[in-house]
Amino acid sequence: MVHALEHLVVRHNRRLPSPTGPSGDGAAAARRFDAALMTAGFKLSGELLERLSGFAEPTVVETAVRTLATVRELVGDHVRHNVYFVDFPANVPDTLDFWMTCVAEAFREGDARADAVDRLSAGVLDLLTLPSYGRYRHTYEEMLAAHDELIAAAGDRLTVLHPGRDADHEVTALYLALAGSTTPLGEEHLRDLSVLAGHCADGPQPETITVRENRAVVNLARLRTGAAPLLDTVTDVLRLACALAEGDVTLREPTRFRALPRPYRRALLAGLDAVVAAAPAKLADVSAHREAWKRLGERLHPHEYPHWPDAAEVFAVARGERTVPSLDSRVEELLGRGDVTGAAELLAAAAPGRLFRAVDRLLRGAAEGEERDAVLAAVERAAPEVSGRVVLSVSEHLRNRADGRRERRVFVNREGGAWVADDTRPPLTDSVRERLVEVLDAETRRRLPDPGHLLIDPDVLDVALPLSGRAASAGLGVLPRGSVSPVGGELLRFFTYWREATRTTDLDLSALVLDEDFATITWLSYTALTDVEGRHSGDITEAPDGASEFIDLRLGAVRGTYIVPQVHVYSGEGFDEVAEGFFGFMLREGEQGGRPFEPRTVRMKSDLRGPGRVALPLAFRRDEEGRWHAHWLHLYLRGTPSANRVEEHRVSIAVLLRGLFGRASLTVRHLVALMEESGARTTLWDGRTAPDVPVTYIGLERPDGLAPGSRVVTPENLRDLLPA
Known part of the structure; x- marks a missing residue:
């Protein structure tokens, strides 16, 4: 069971739990493991490579198989990324020329010809009905054969995996960190906490659980093991009931309650009775979720338990039989x-x-x-x-x-x-x-605690404080909304991937280029495949087995100040409905070549899970000195039910960006300044030799060589930097 949870430790902490197995000479297998990781943009730290080398080869191989699957999914390399134009970004045609080619091909095919003639005679021809439009015309293997190998570059991403303690210790530490988080967790992290809570219910627990959604998840695990749930408000009980029904513990969406076993009904009513008996004023919280309480009462049958009269008062308030001012x-x-x-x-x-x-x-x-x-x-x-x-x-x-x-x-x-x-x-x-x-x-x-000696990566100073875990999507290299991070390289390539669940789904990747006043200069999309700035990989209109779209931009050729990548739902399932969907970007040097998707050039990959029909993961801005920076958004616009296109949302996006860029987020720089005012000694990390004494390191990636006892804060656990 613990092995099944190791992937959570790797994904959250970039640490590999120490494997269990016989000692032996695993050096060769460890080096092969390291080489395989590097193809995905990861690497074993020197200490971890040495540790693995001391295990028998079968143990190293087994560990490698599990870890490689985790990191490939983390970076988006667990799926096949094909493109419509086989040798993209080379030889992408002009948009109108391409459309005319699709029409001409339709006239050369029997059934399609008759259909095309009928539609043209009516004055309308839908591109989606053309047999050569929107569907891959070559295999993944044929696409690979059309591209040279990627030339390694010094700027390629290399995410280092560090050694952890034994799996039990690492899993427990991750559980305590998530359960005791002082900020609400995102959807994926909350799911992970649910899995960890079930495994760790009988082990150590956080001293306090301040976030109510976290408490509901932990309470569910406690209830299933026979432990008393932690309840001090009536809403805690309602959240626990939602967790039992596999509903929404955040209470944003209505939960469909179902019949509960008698022990669970007794536990909920007993907890409710104790809360109200200790503080009757807490009945005032019932009105905020009146309808949910009425539905829950139909499942709990409080009238069957007259020895808990205070619990019955909750449902009396929900039904309006008793008035308690909120x-x-x-x-x-x-x-x-x-x-x-x-x-x-x-x-x-x-x-x-x-x-x-x-x-x-x-x-x-x-x-x-x-x-x-x-x-x-x-x-x-x-x-x-x-x-x-x-x-x-x-x-x-x-x-x-x-x-x-x-x-x-x-x-x-x-x-x-x-x-x-x-x-x-x-x-x-x-x-x-x-x-x-x-x-x-x-x-x-x-x-703020005394951090001792602060070692700061300068690139982390403009990262926004994660005041809510929902201000960022799950993924790799993702920073909280409001963060600013430098962008290097000559080529910027966006990608999106989706796989439909039950309905034919067409997502469209686009990029809008704006001037300094947020006026439109140009865009790249399926309606504008080429421009001075770059190339679009072609429109894919269905994804039963998954589909990818790419946009390639030469940053030196961009005529504007802002680049705004976006993903539109043209038809079918929304971002919350598709079986899988994610967005990301890569950075490359001019002559690196390689496949359209190269995992070691991926700088960011984030899940697409949100409301609305237009996703805005981030925007890029060029400063007065010509340097580019990523501004993290993680936003979703409502859009229209279907046929969303970049042309139709230019104005609303410009208005939104103008408001966003007029705001300043509270960043790591703010907390560092407060710690310095309290006497903390600060050193900016130059990427060379770390101090030989324990430090508090704050940066985008954990460096090798930190002294034992050092505290490390990276984007994966940046929430730990916030004071309780």
Whole structure:
């Protein structure tokens, strides 16, 4: 069972658990393993290579097979990436010439000819009906034969795998890290936590589980092993019921509850009764999920358990038989009477986190003088009780509320759906904003542990703090929304892959080129296969066995300031419905050659899982000195039900980007500066020899040679940098 979980350790931590097996001379097998990894852009660290060499060859081979499967999937090399034009990026035709060729070929074929004549006589000819359009016309092997071998380059990605402890220890450590995370986990990480919780239910547990979704997943594992679930709100019980029904523990989507075994019903009702008996005021939380509680009551049958009367009160509130004012309604009542001070005091006492989230509104509604000072005083008193993630989120918000700002607001929900609206809020005065920022910075500084000697990779300083795990997709080389990272190389190549589940599905990869004012210069898509900037690999319109599309750009030829890759759902299943879907980009030097997809040139690969019909994973911006940078978005636009095309979304994307690029995210640089103010010694990592003393290393990749006892923070565990 532990071996089945090793892939999670490799994927999350880039560590390979120490295998179990007899010792022997496995040096040759270890070197072959290392060479195979390098074809996928990975490599064994020197210490790991030495450790594996001490095992018998069969043990090394078995470990290699498991690990290679994991890293190939991580980089997107577990599927076959074919292209429509066999020798892409060479010999891609002009769009109209290509379409005319498809029409001409249709007229040379019997049944297709008759159909094409009928359609042309009506004045319309659909490209999708042409037999040579949108379907591969050569095998994967024929495509490989049309391309030379990739020439190795110094800039190729090389992700190093480091040695871990035994599998039991590594799996347990990963479970504790995910379960005890202070930020909500993304969808994939939450699934991984569910698997790990089932395995680790009888082992060590986190001291605290602050994220409620995490707690629901852990509670499910505890319940199945006979342990008492951890419950301190009525909503904890509802989330656990959703987990039992294999529903949505985030409560964003309705769960279809089903009949439960009597022991589970008793556990839920007993937990509910204990929570309400200890704090009857918590009944106020029921109204937020009234319909879910009514549906759950039909499955739990609380009337069969009269010895738990407080549990029955929950369902009475849900049915409207008993009225309990919610905290929100009490706050709204106070604000309706103009009592801003009372609302702030109530929130500070009952829900400090909600006070922080409402502070902008309260300050805008407060009169200058005593009322505004009362709100600020409430915030200062409540600060120690608020989670570090919320403190940092409000700090970021305030830094983007400079006096006199009148910009459009960008809203992003928890699924990555994005939209724009006019910002009609009056500004906060500089004195108020600066006072709050000082309070929040002081609170953050107080909570940050002493890092000792900080060793910093300069490229990590502009990585946004992961204030929510949902601000990034799962994958390789993925950074949180709002991050900025440098981009090198001469060729930039985007790729997308999808495999439909039940319906014919056509996803389209496109790239929009904008000038410094976000006006359109050009685009590359199935309607514009070639331009000065680059080439499109051709349109694939169905993917029962999987399909890929590519865009190749020469960065030196790009005429604009922004490059915006995007994936459109033209028809069929959405991003949340396809069996598999991902996006990524590669960087190459001019004459490297190679196949359209070369795993060791992949810099980023992320899953496509989100609402809407248009995906915007990231954008690229050229600065005044001509250097390119990736700006991470992880956004989804609603789009239209079908036939989404880059031409139709140019304006909405430009408006969205203008709003996004006007905001500043809180980055690693911010926390490093606060640690330096507290006396931490900082050294910028130059990629050479590491110090011979333990350090706290923060960077994009873990380097070799760190002294024992060093703490390592990379994008995979960047959430650990946030204060609790």
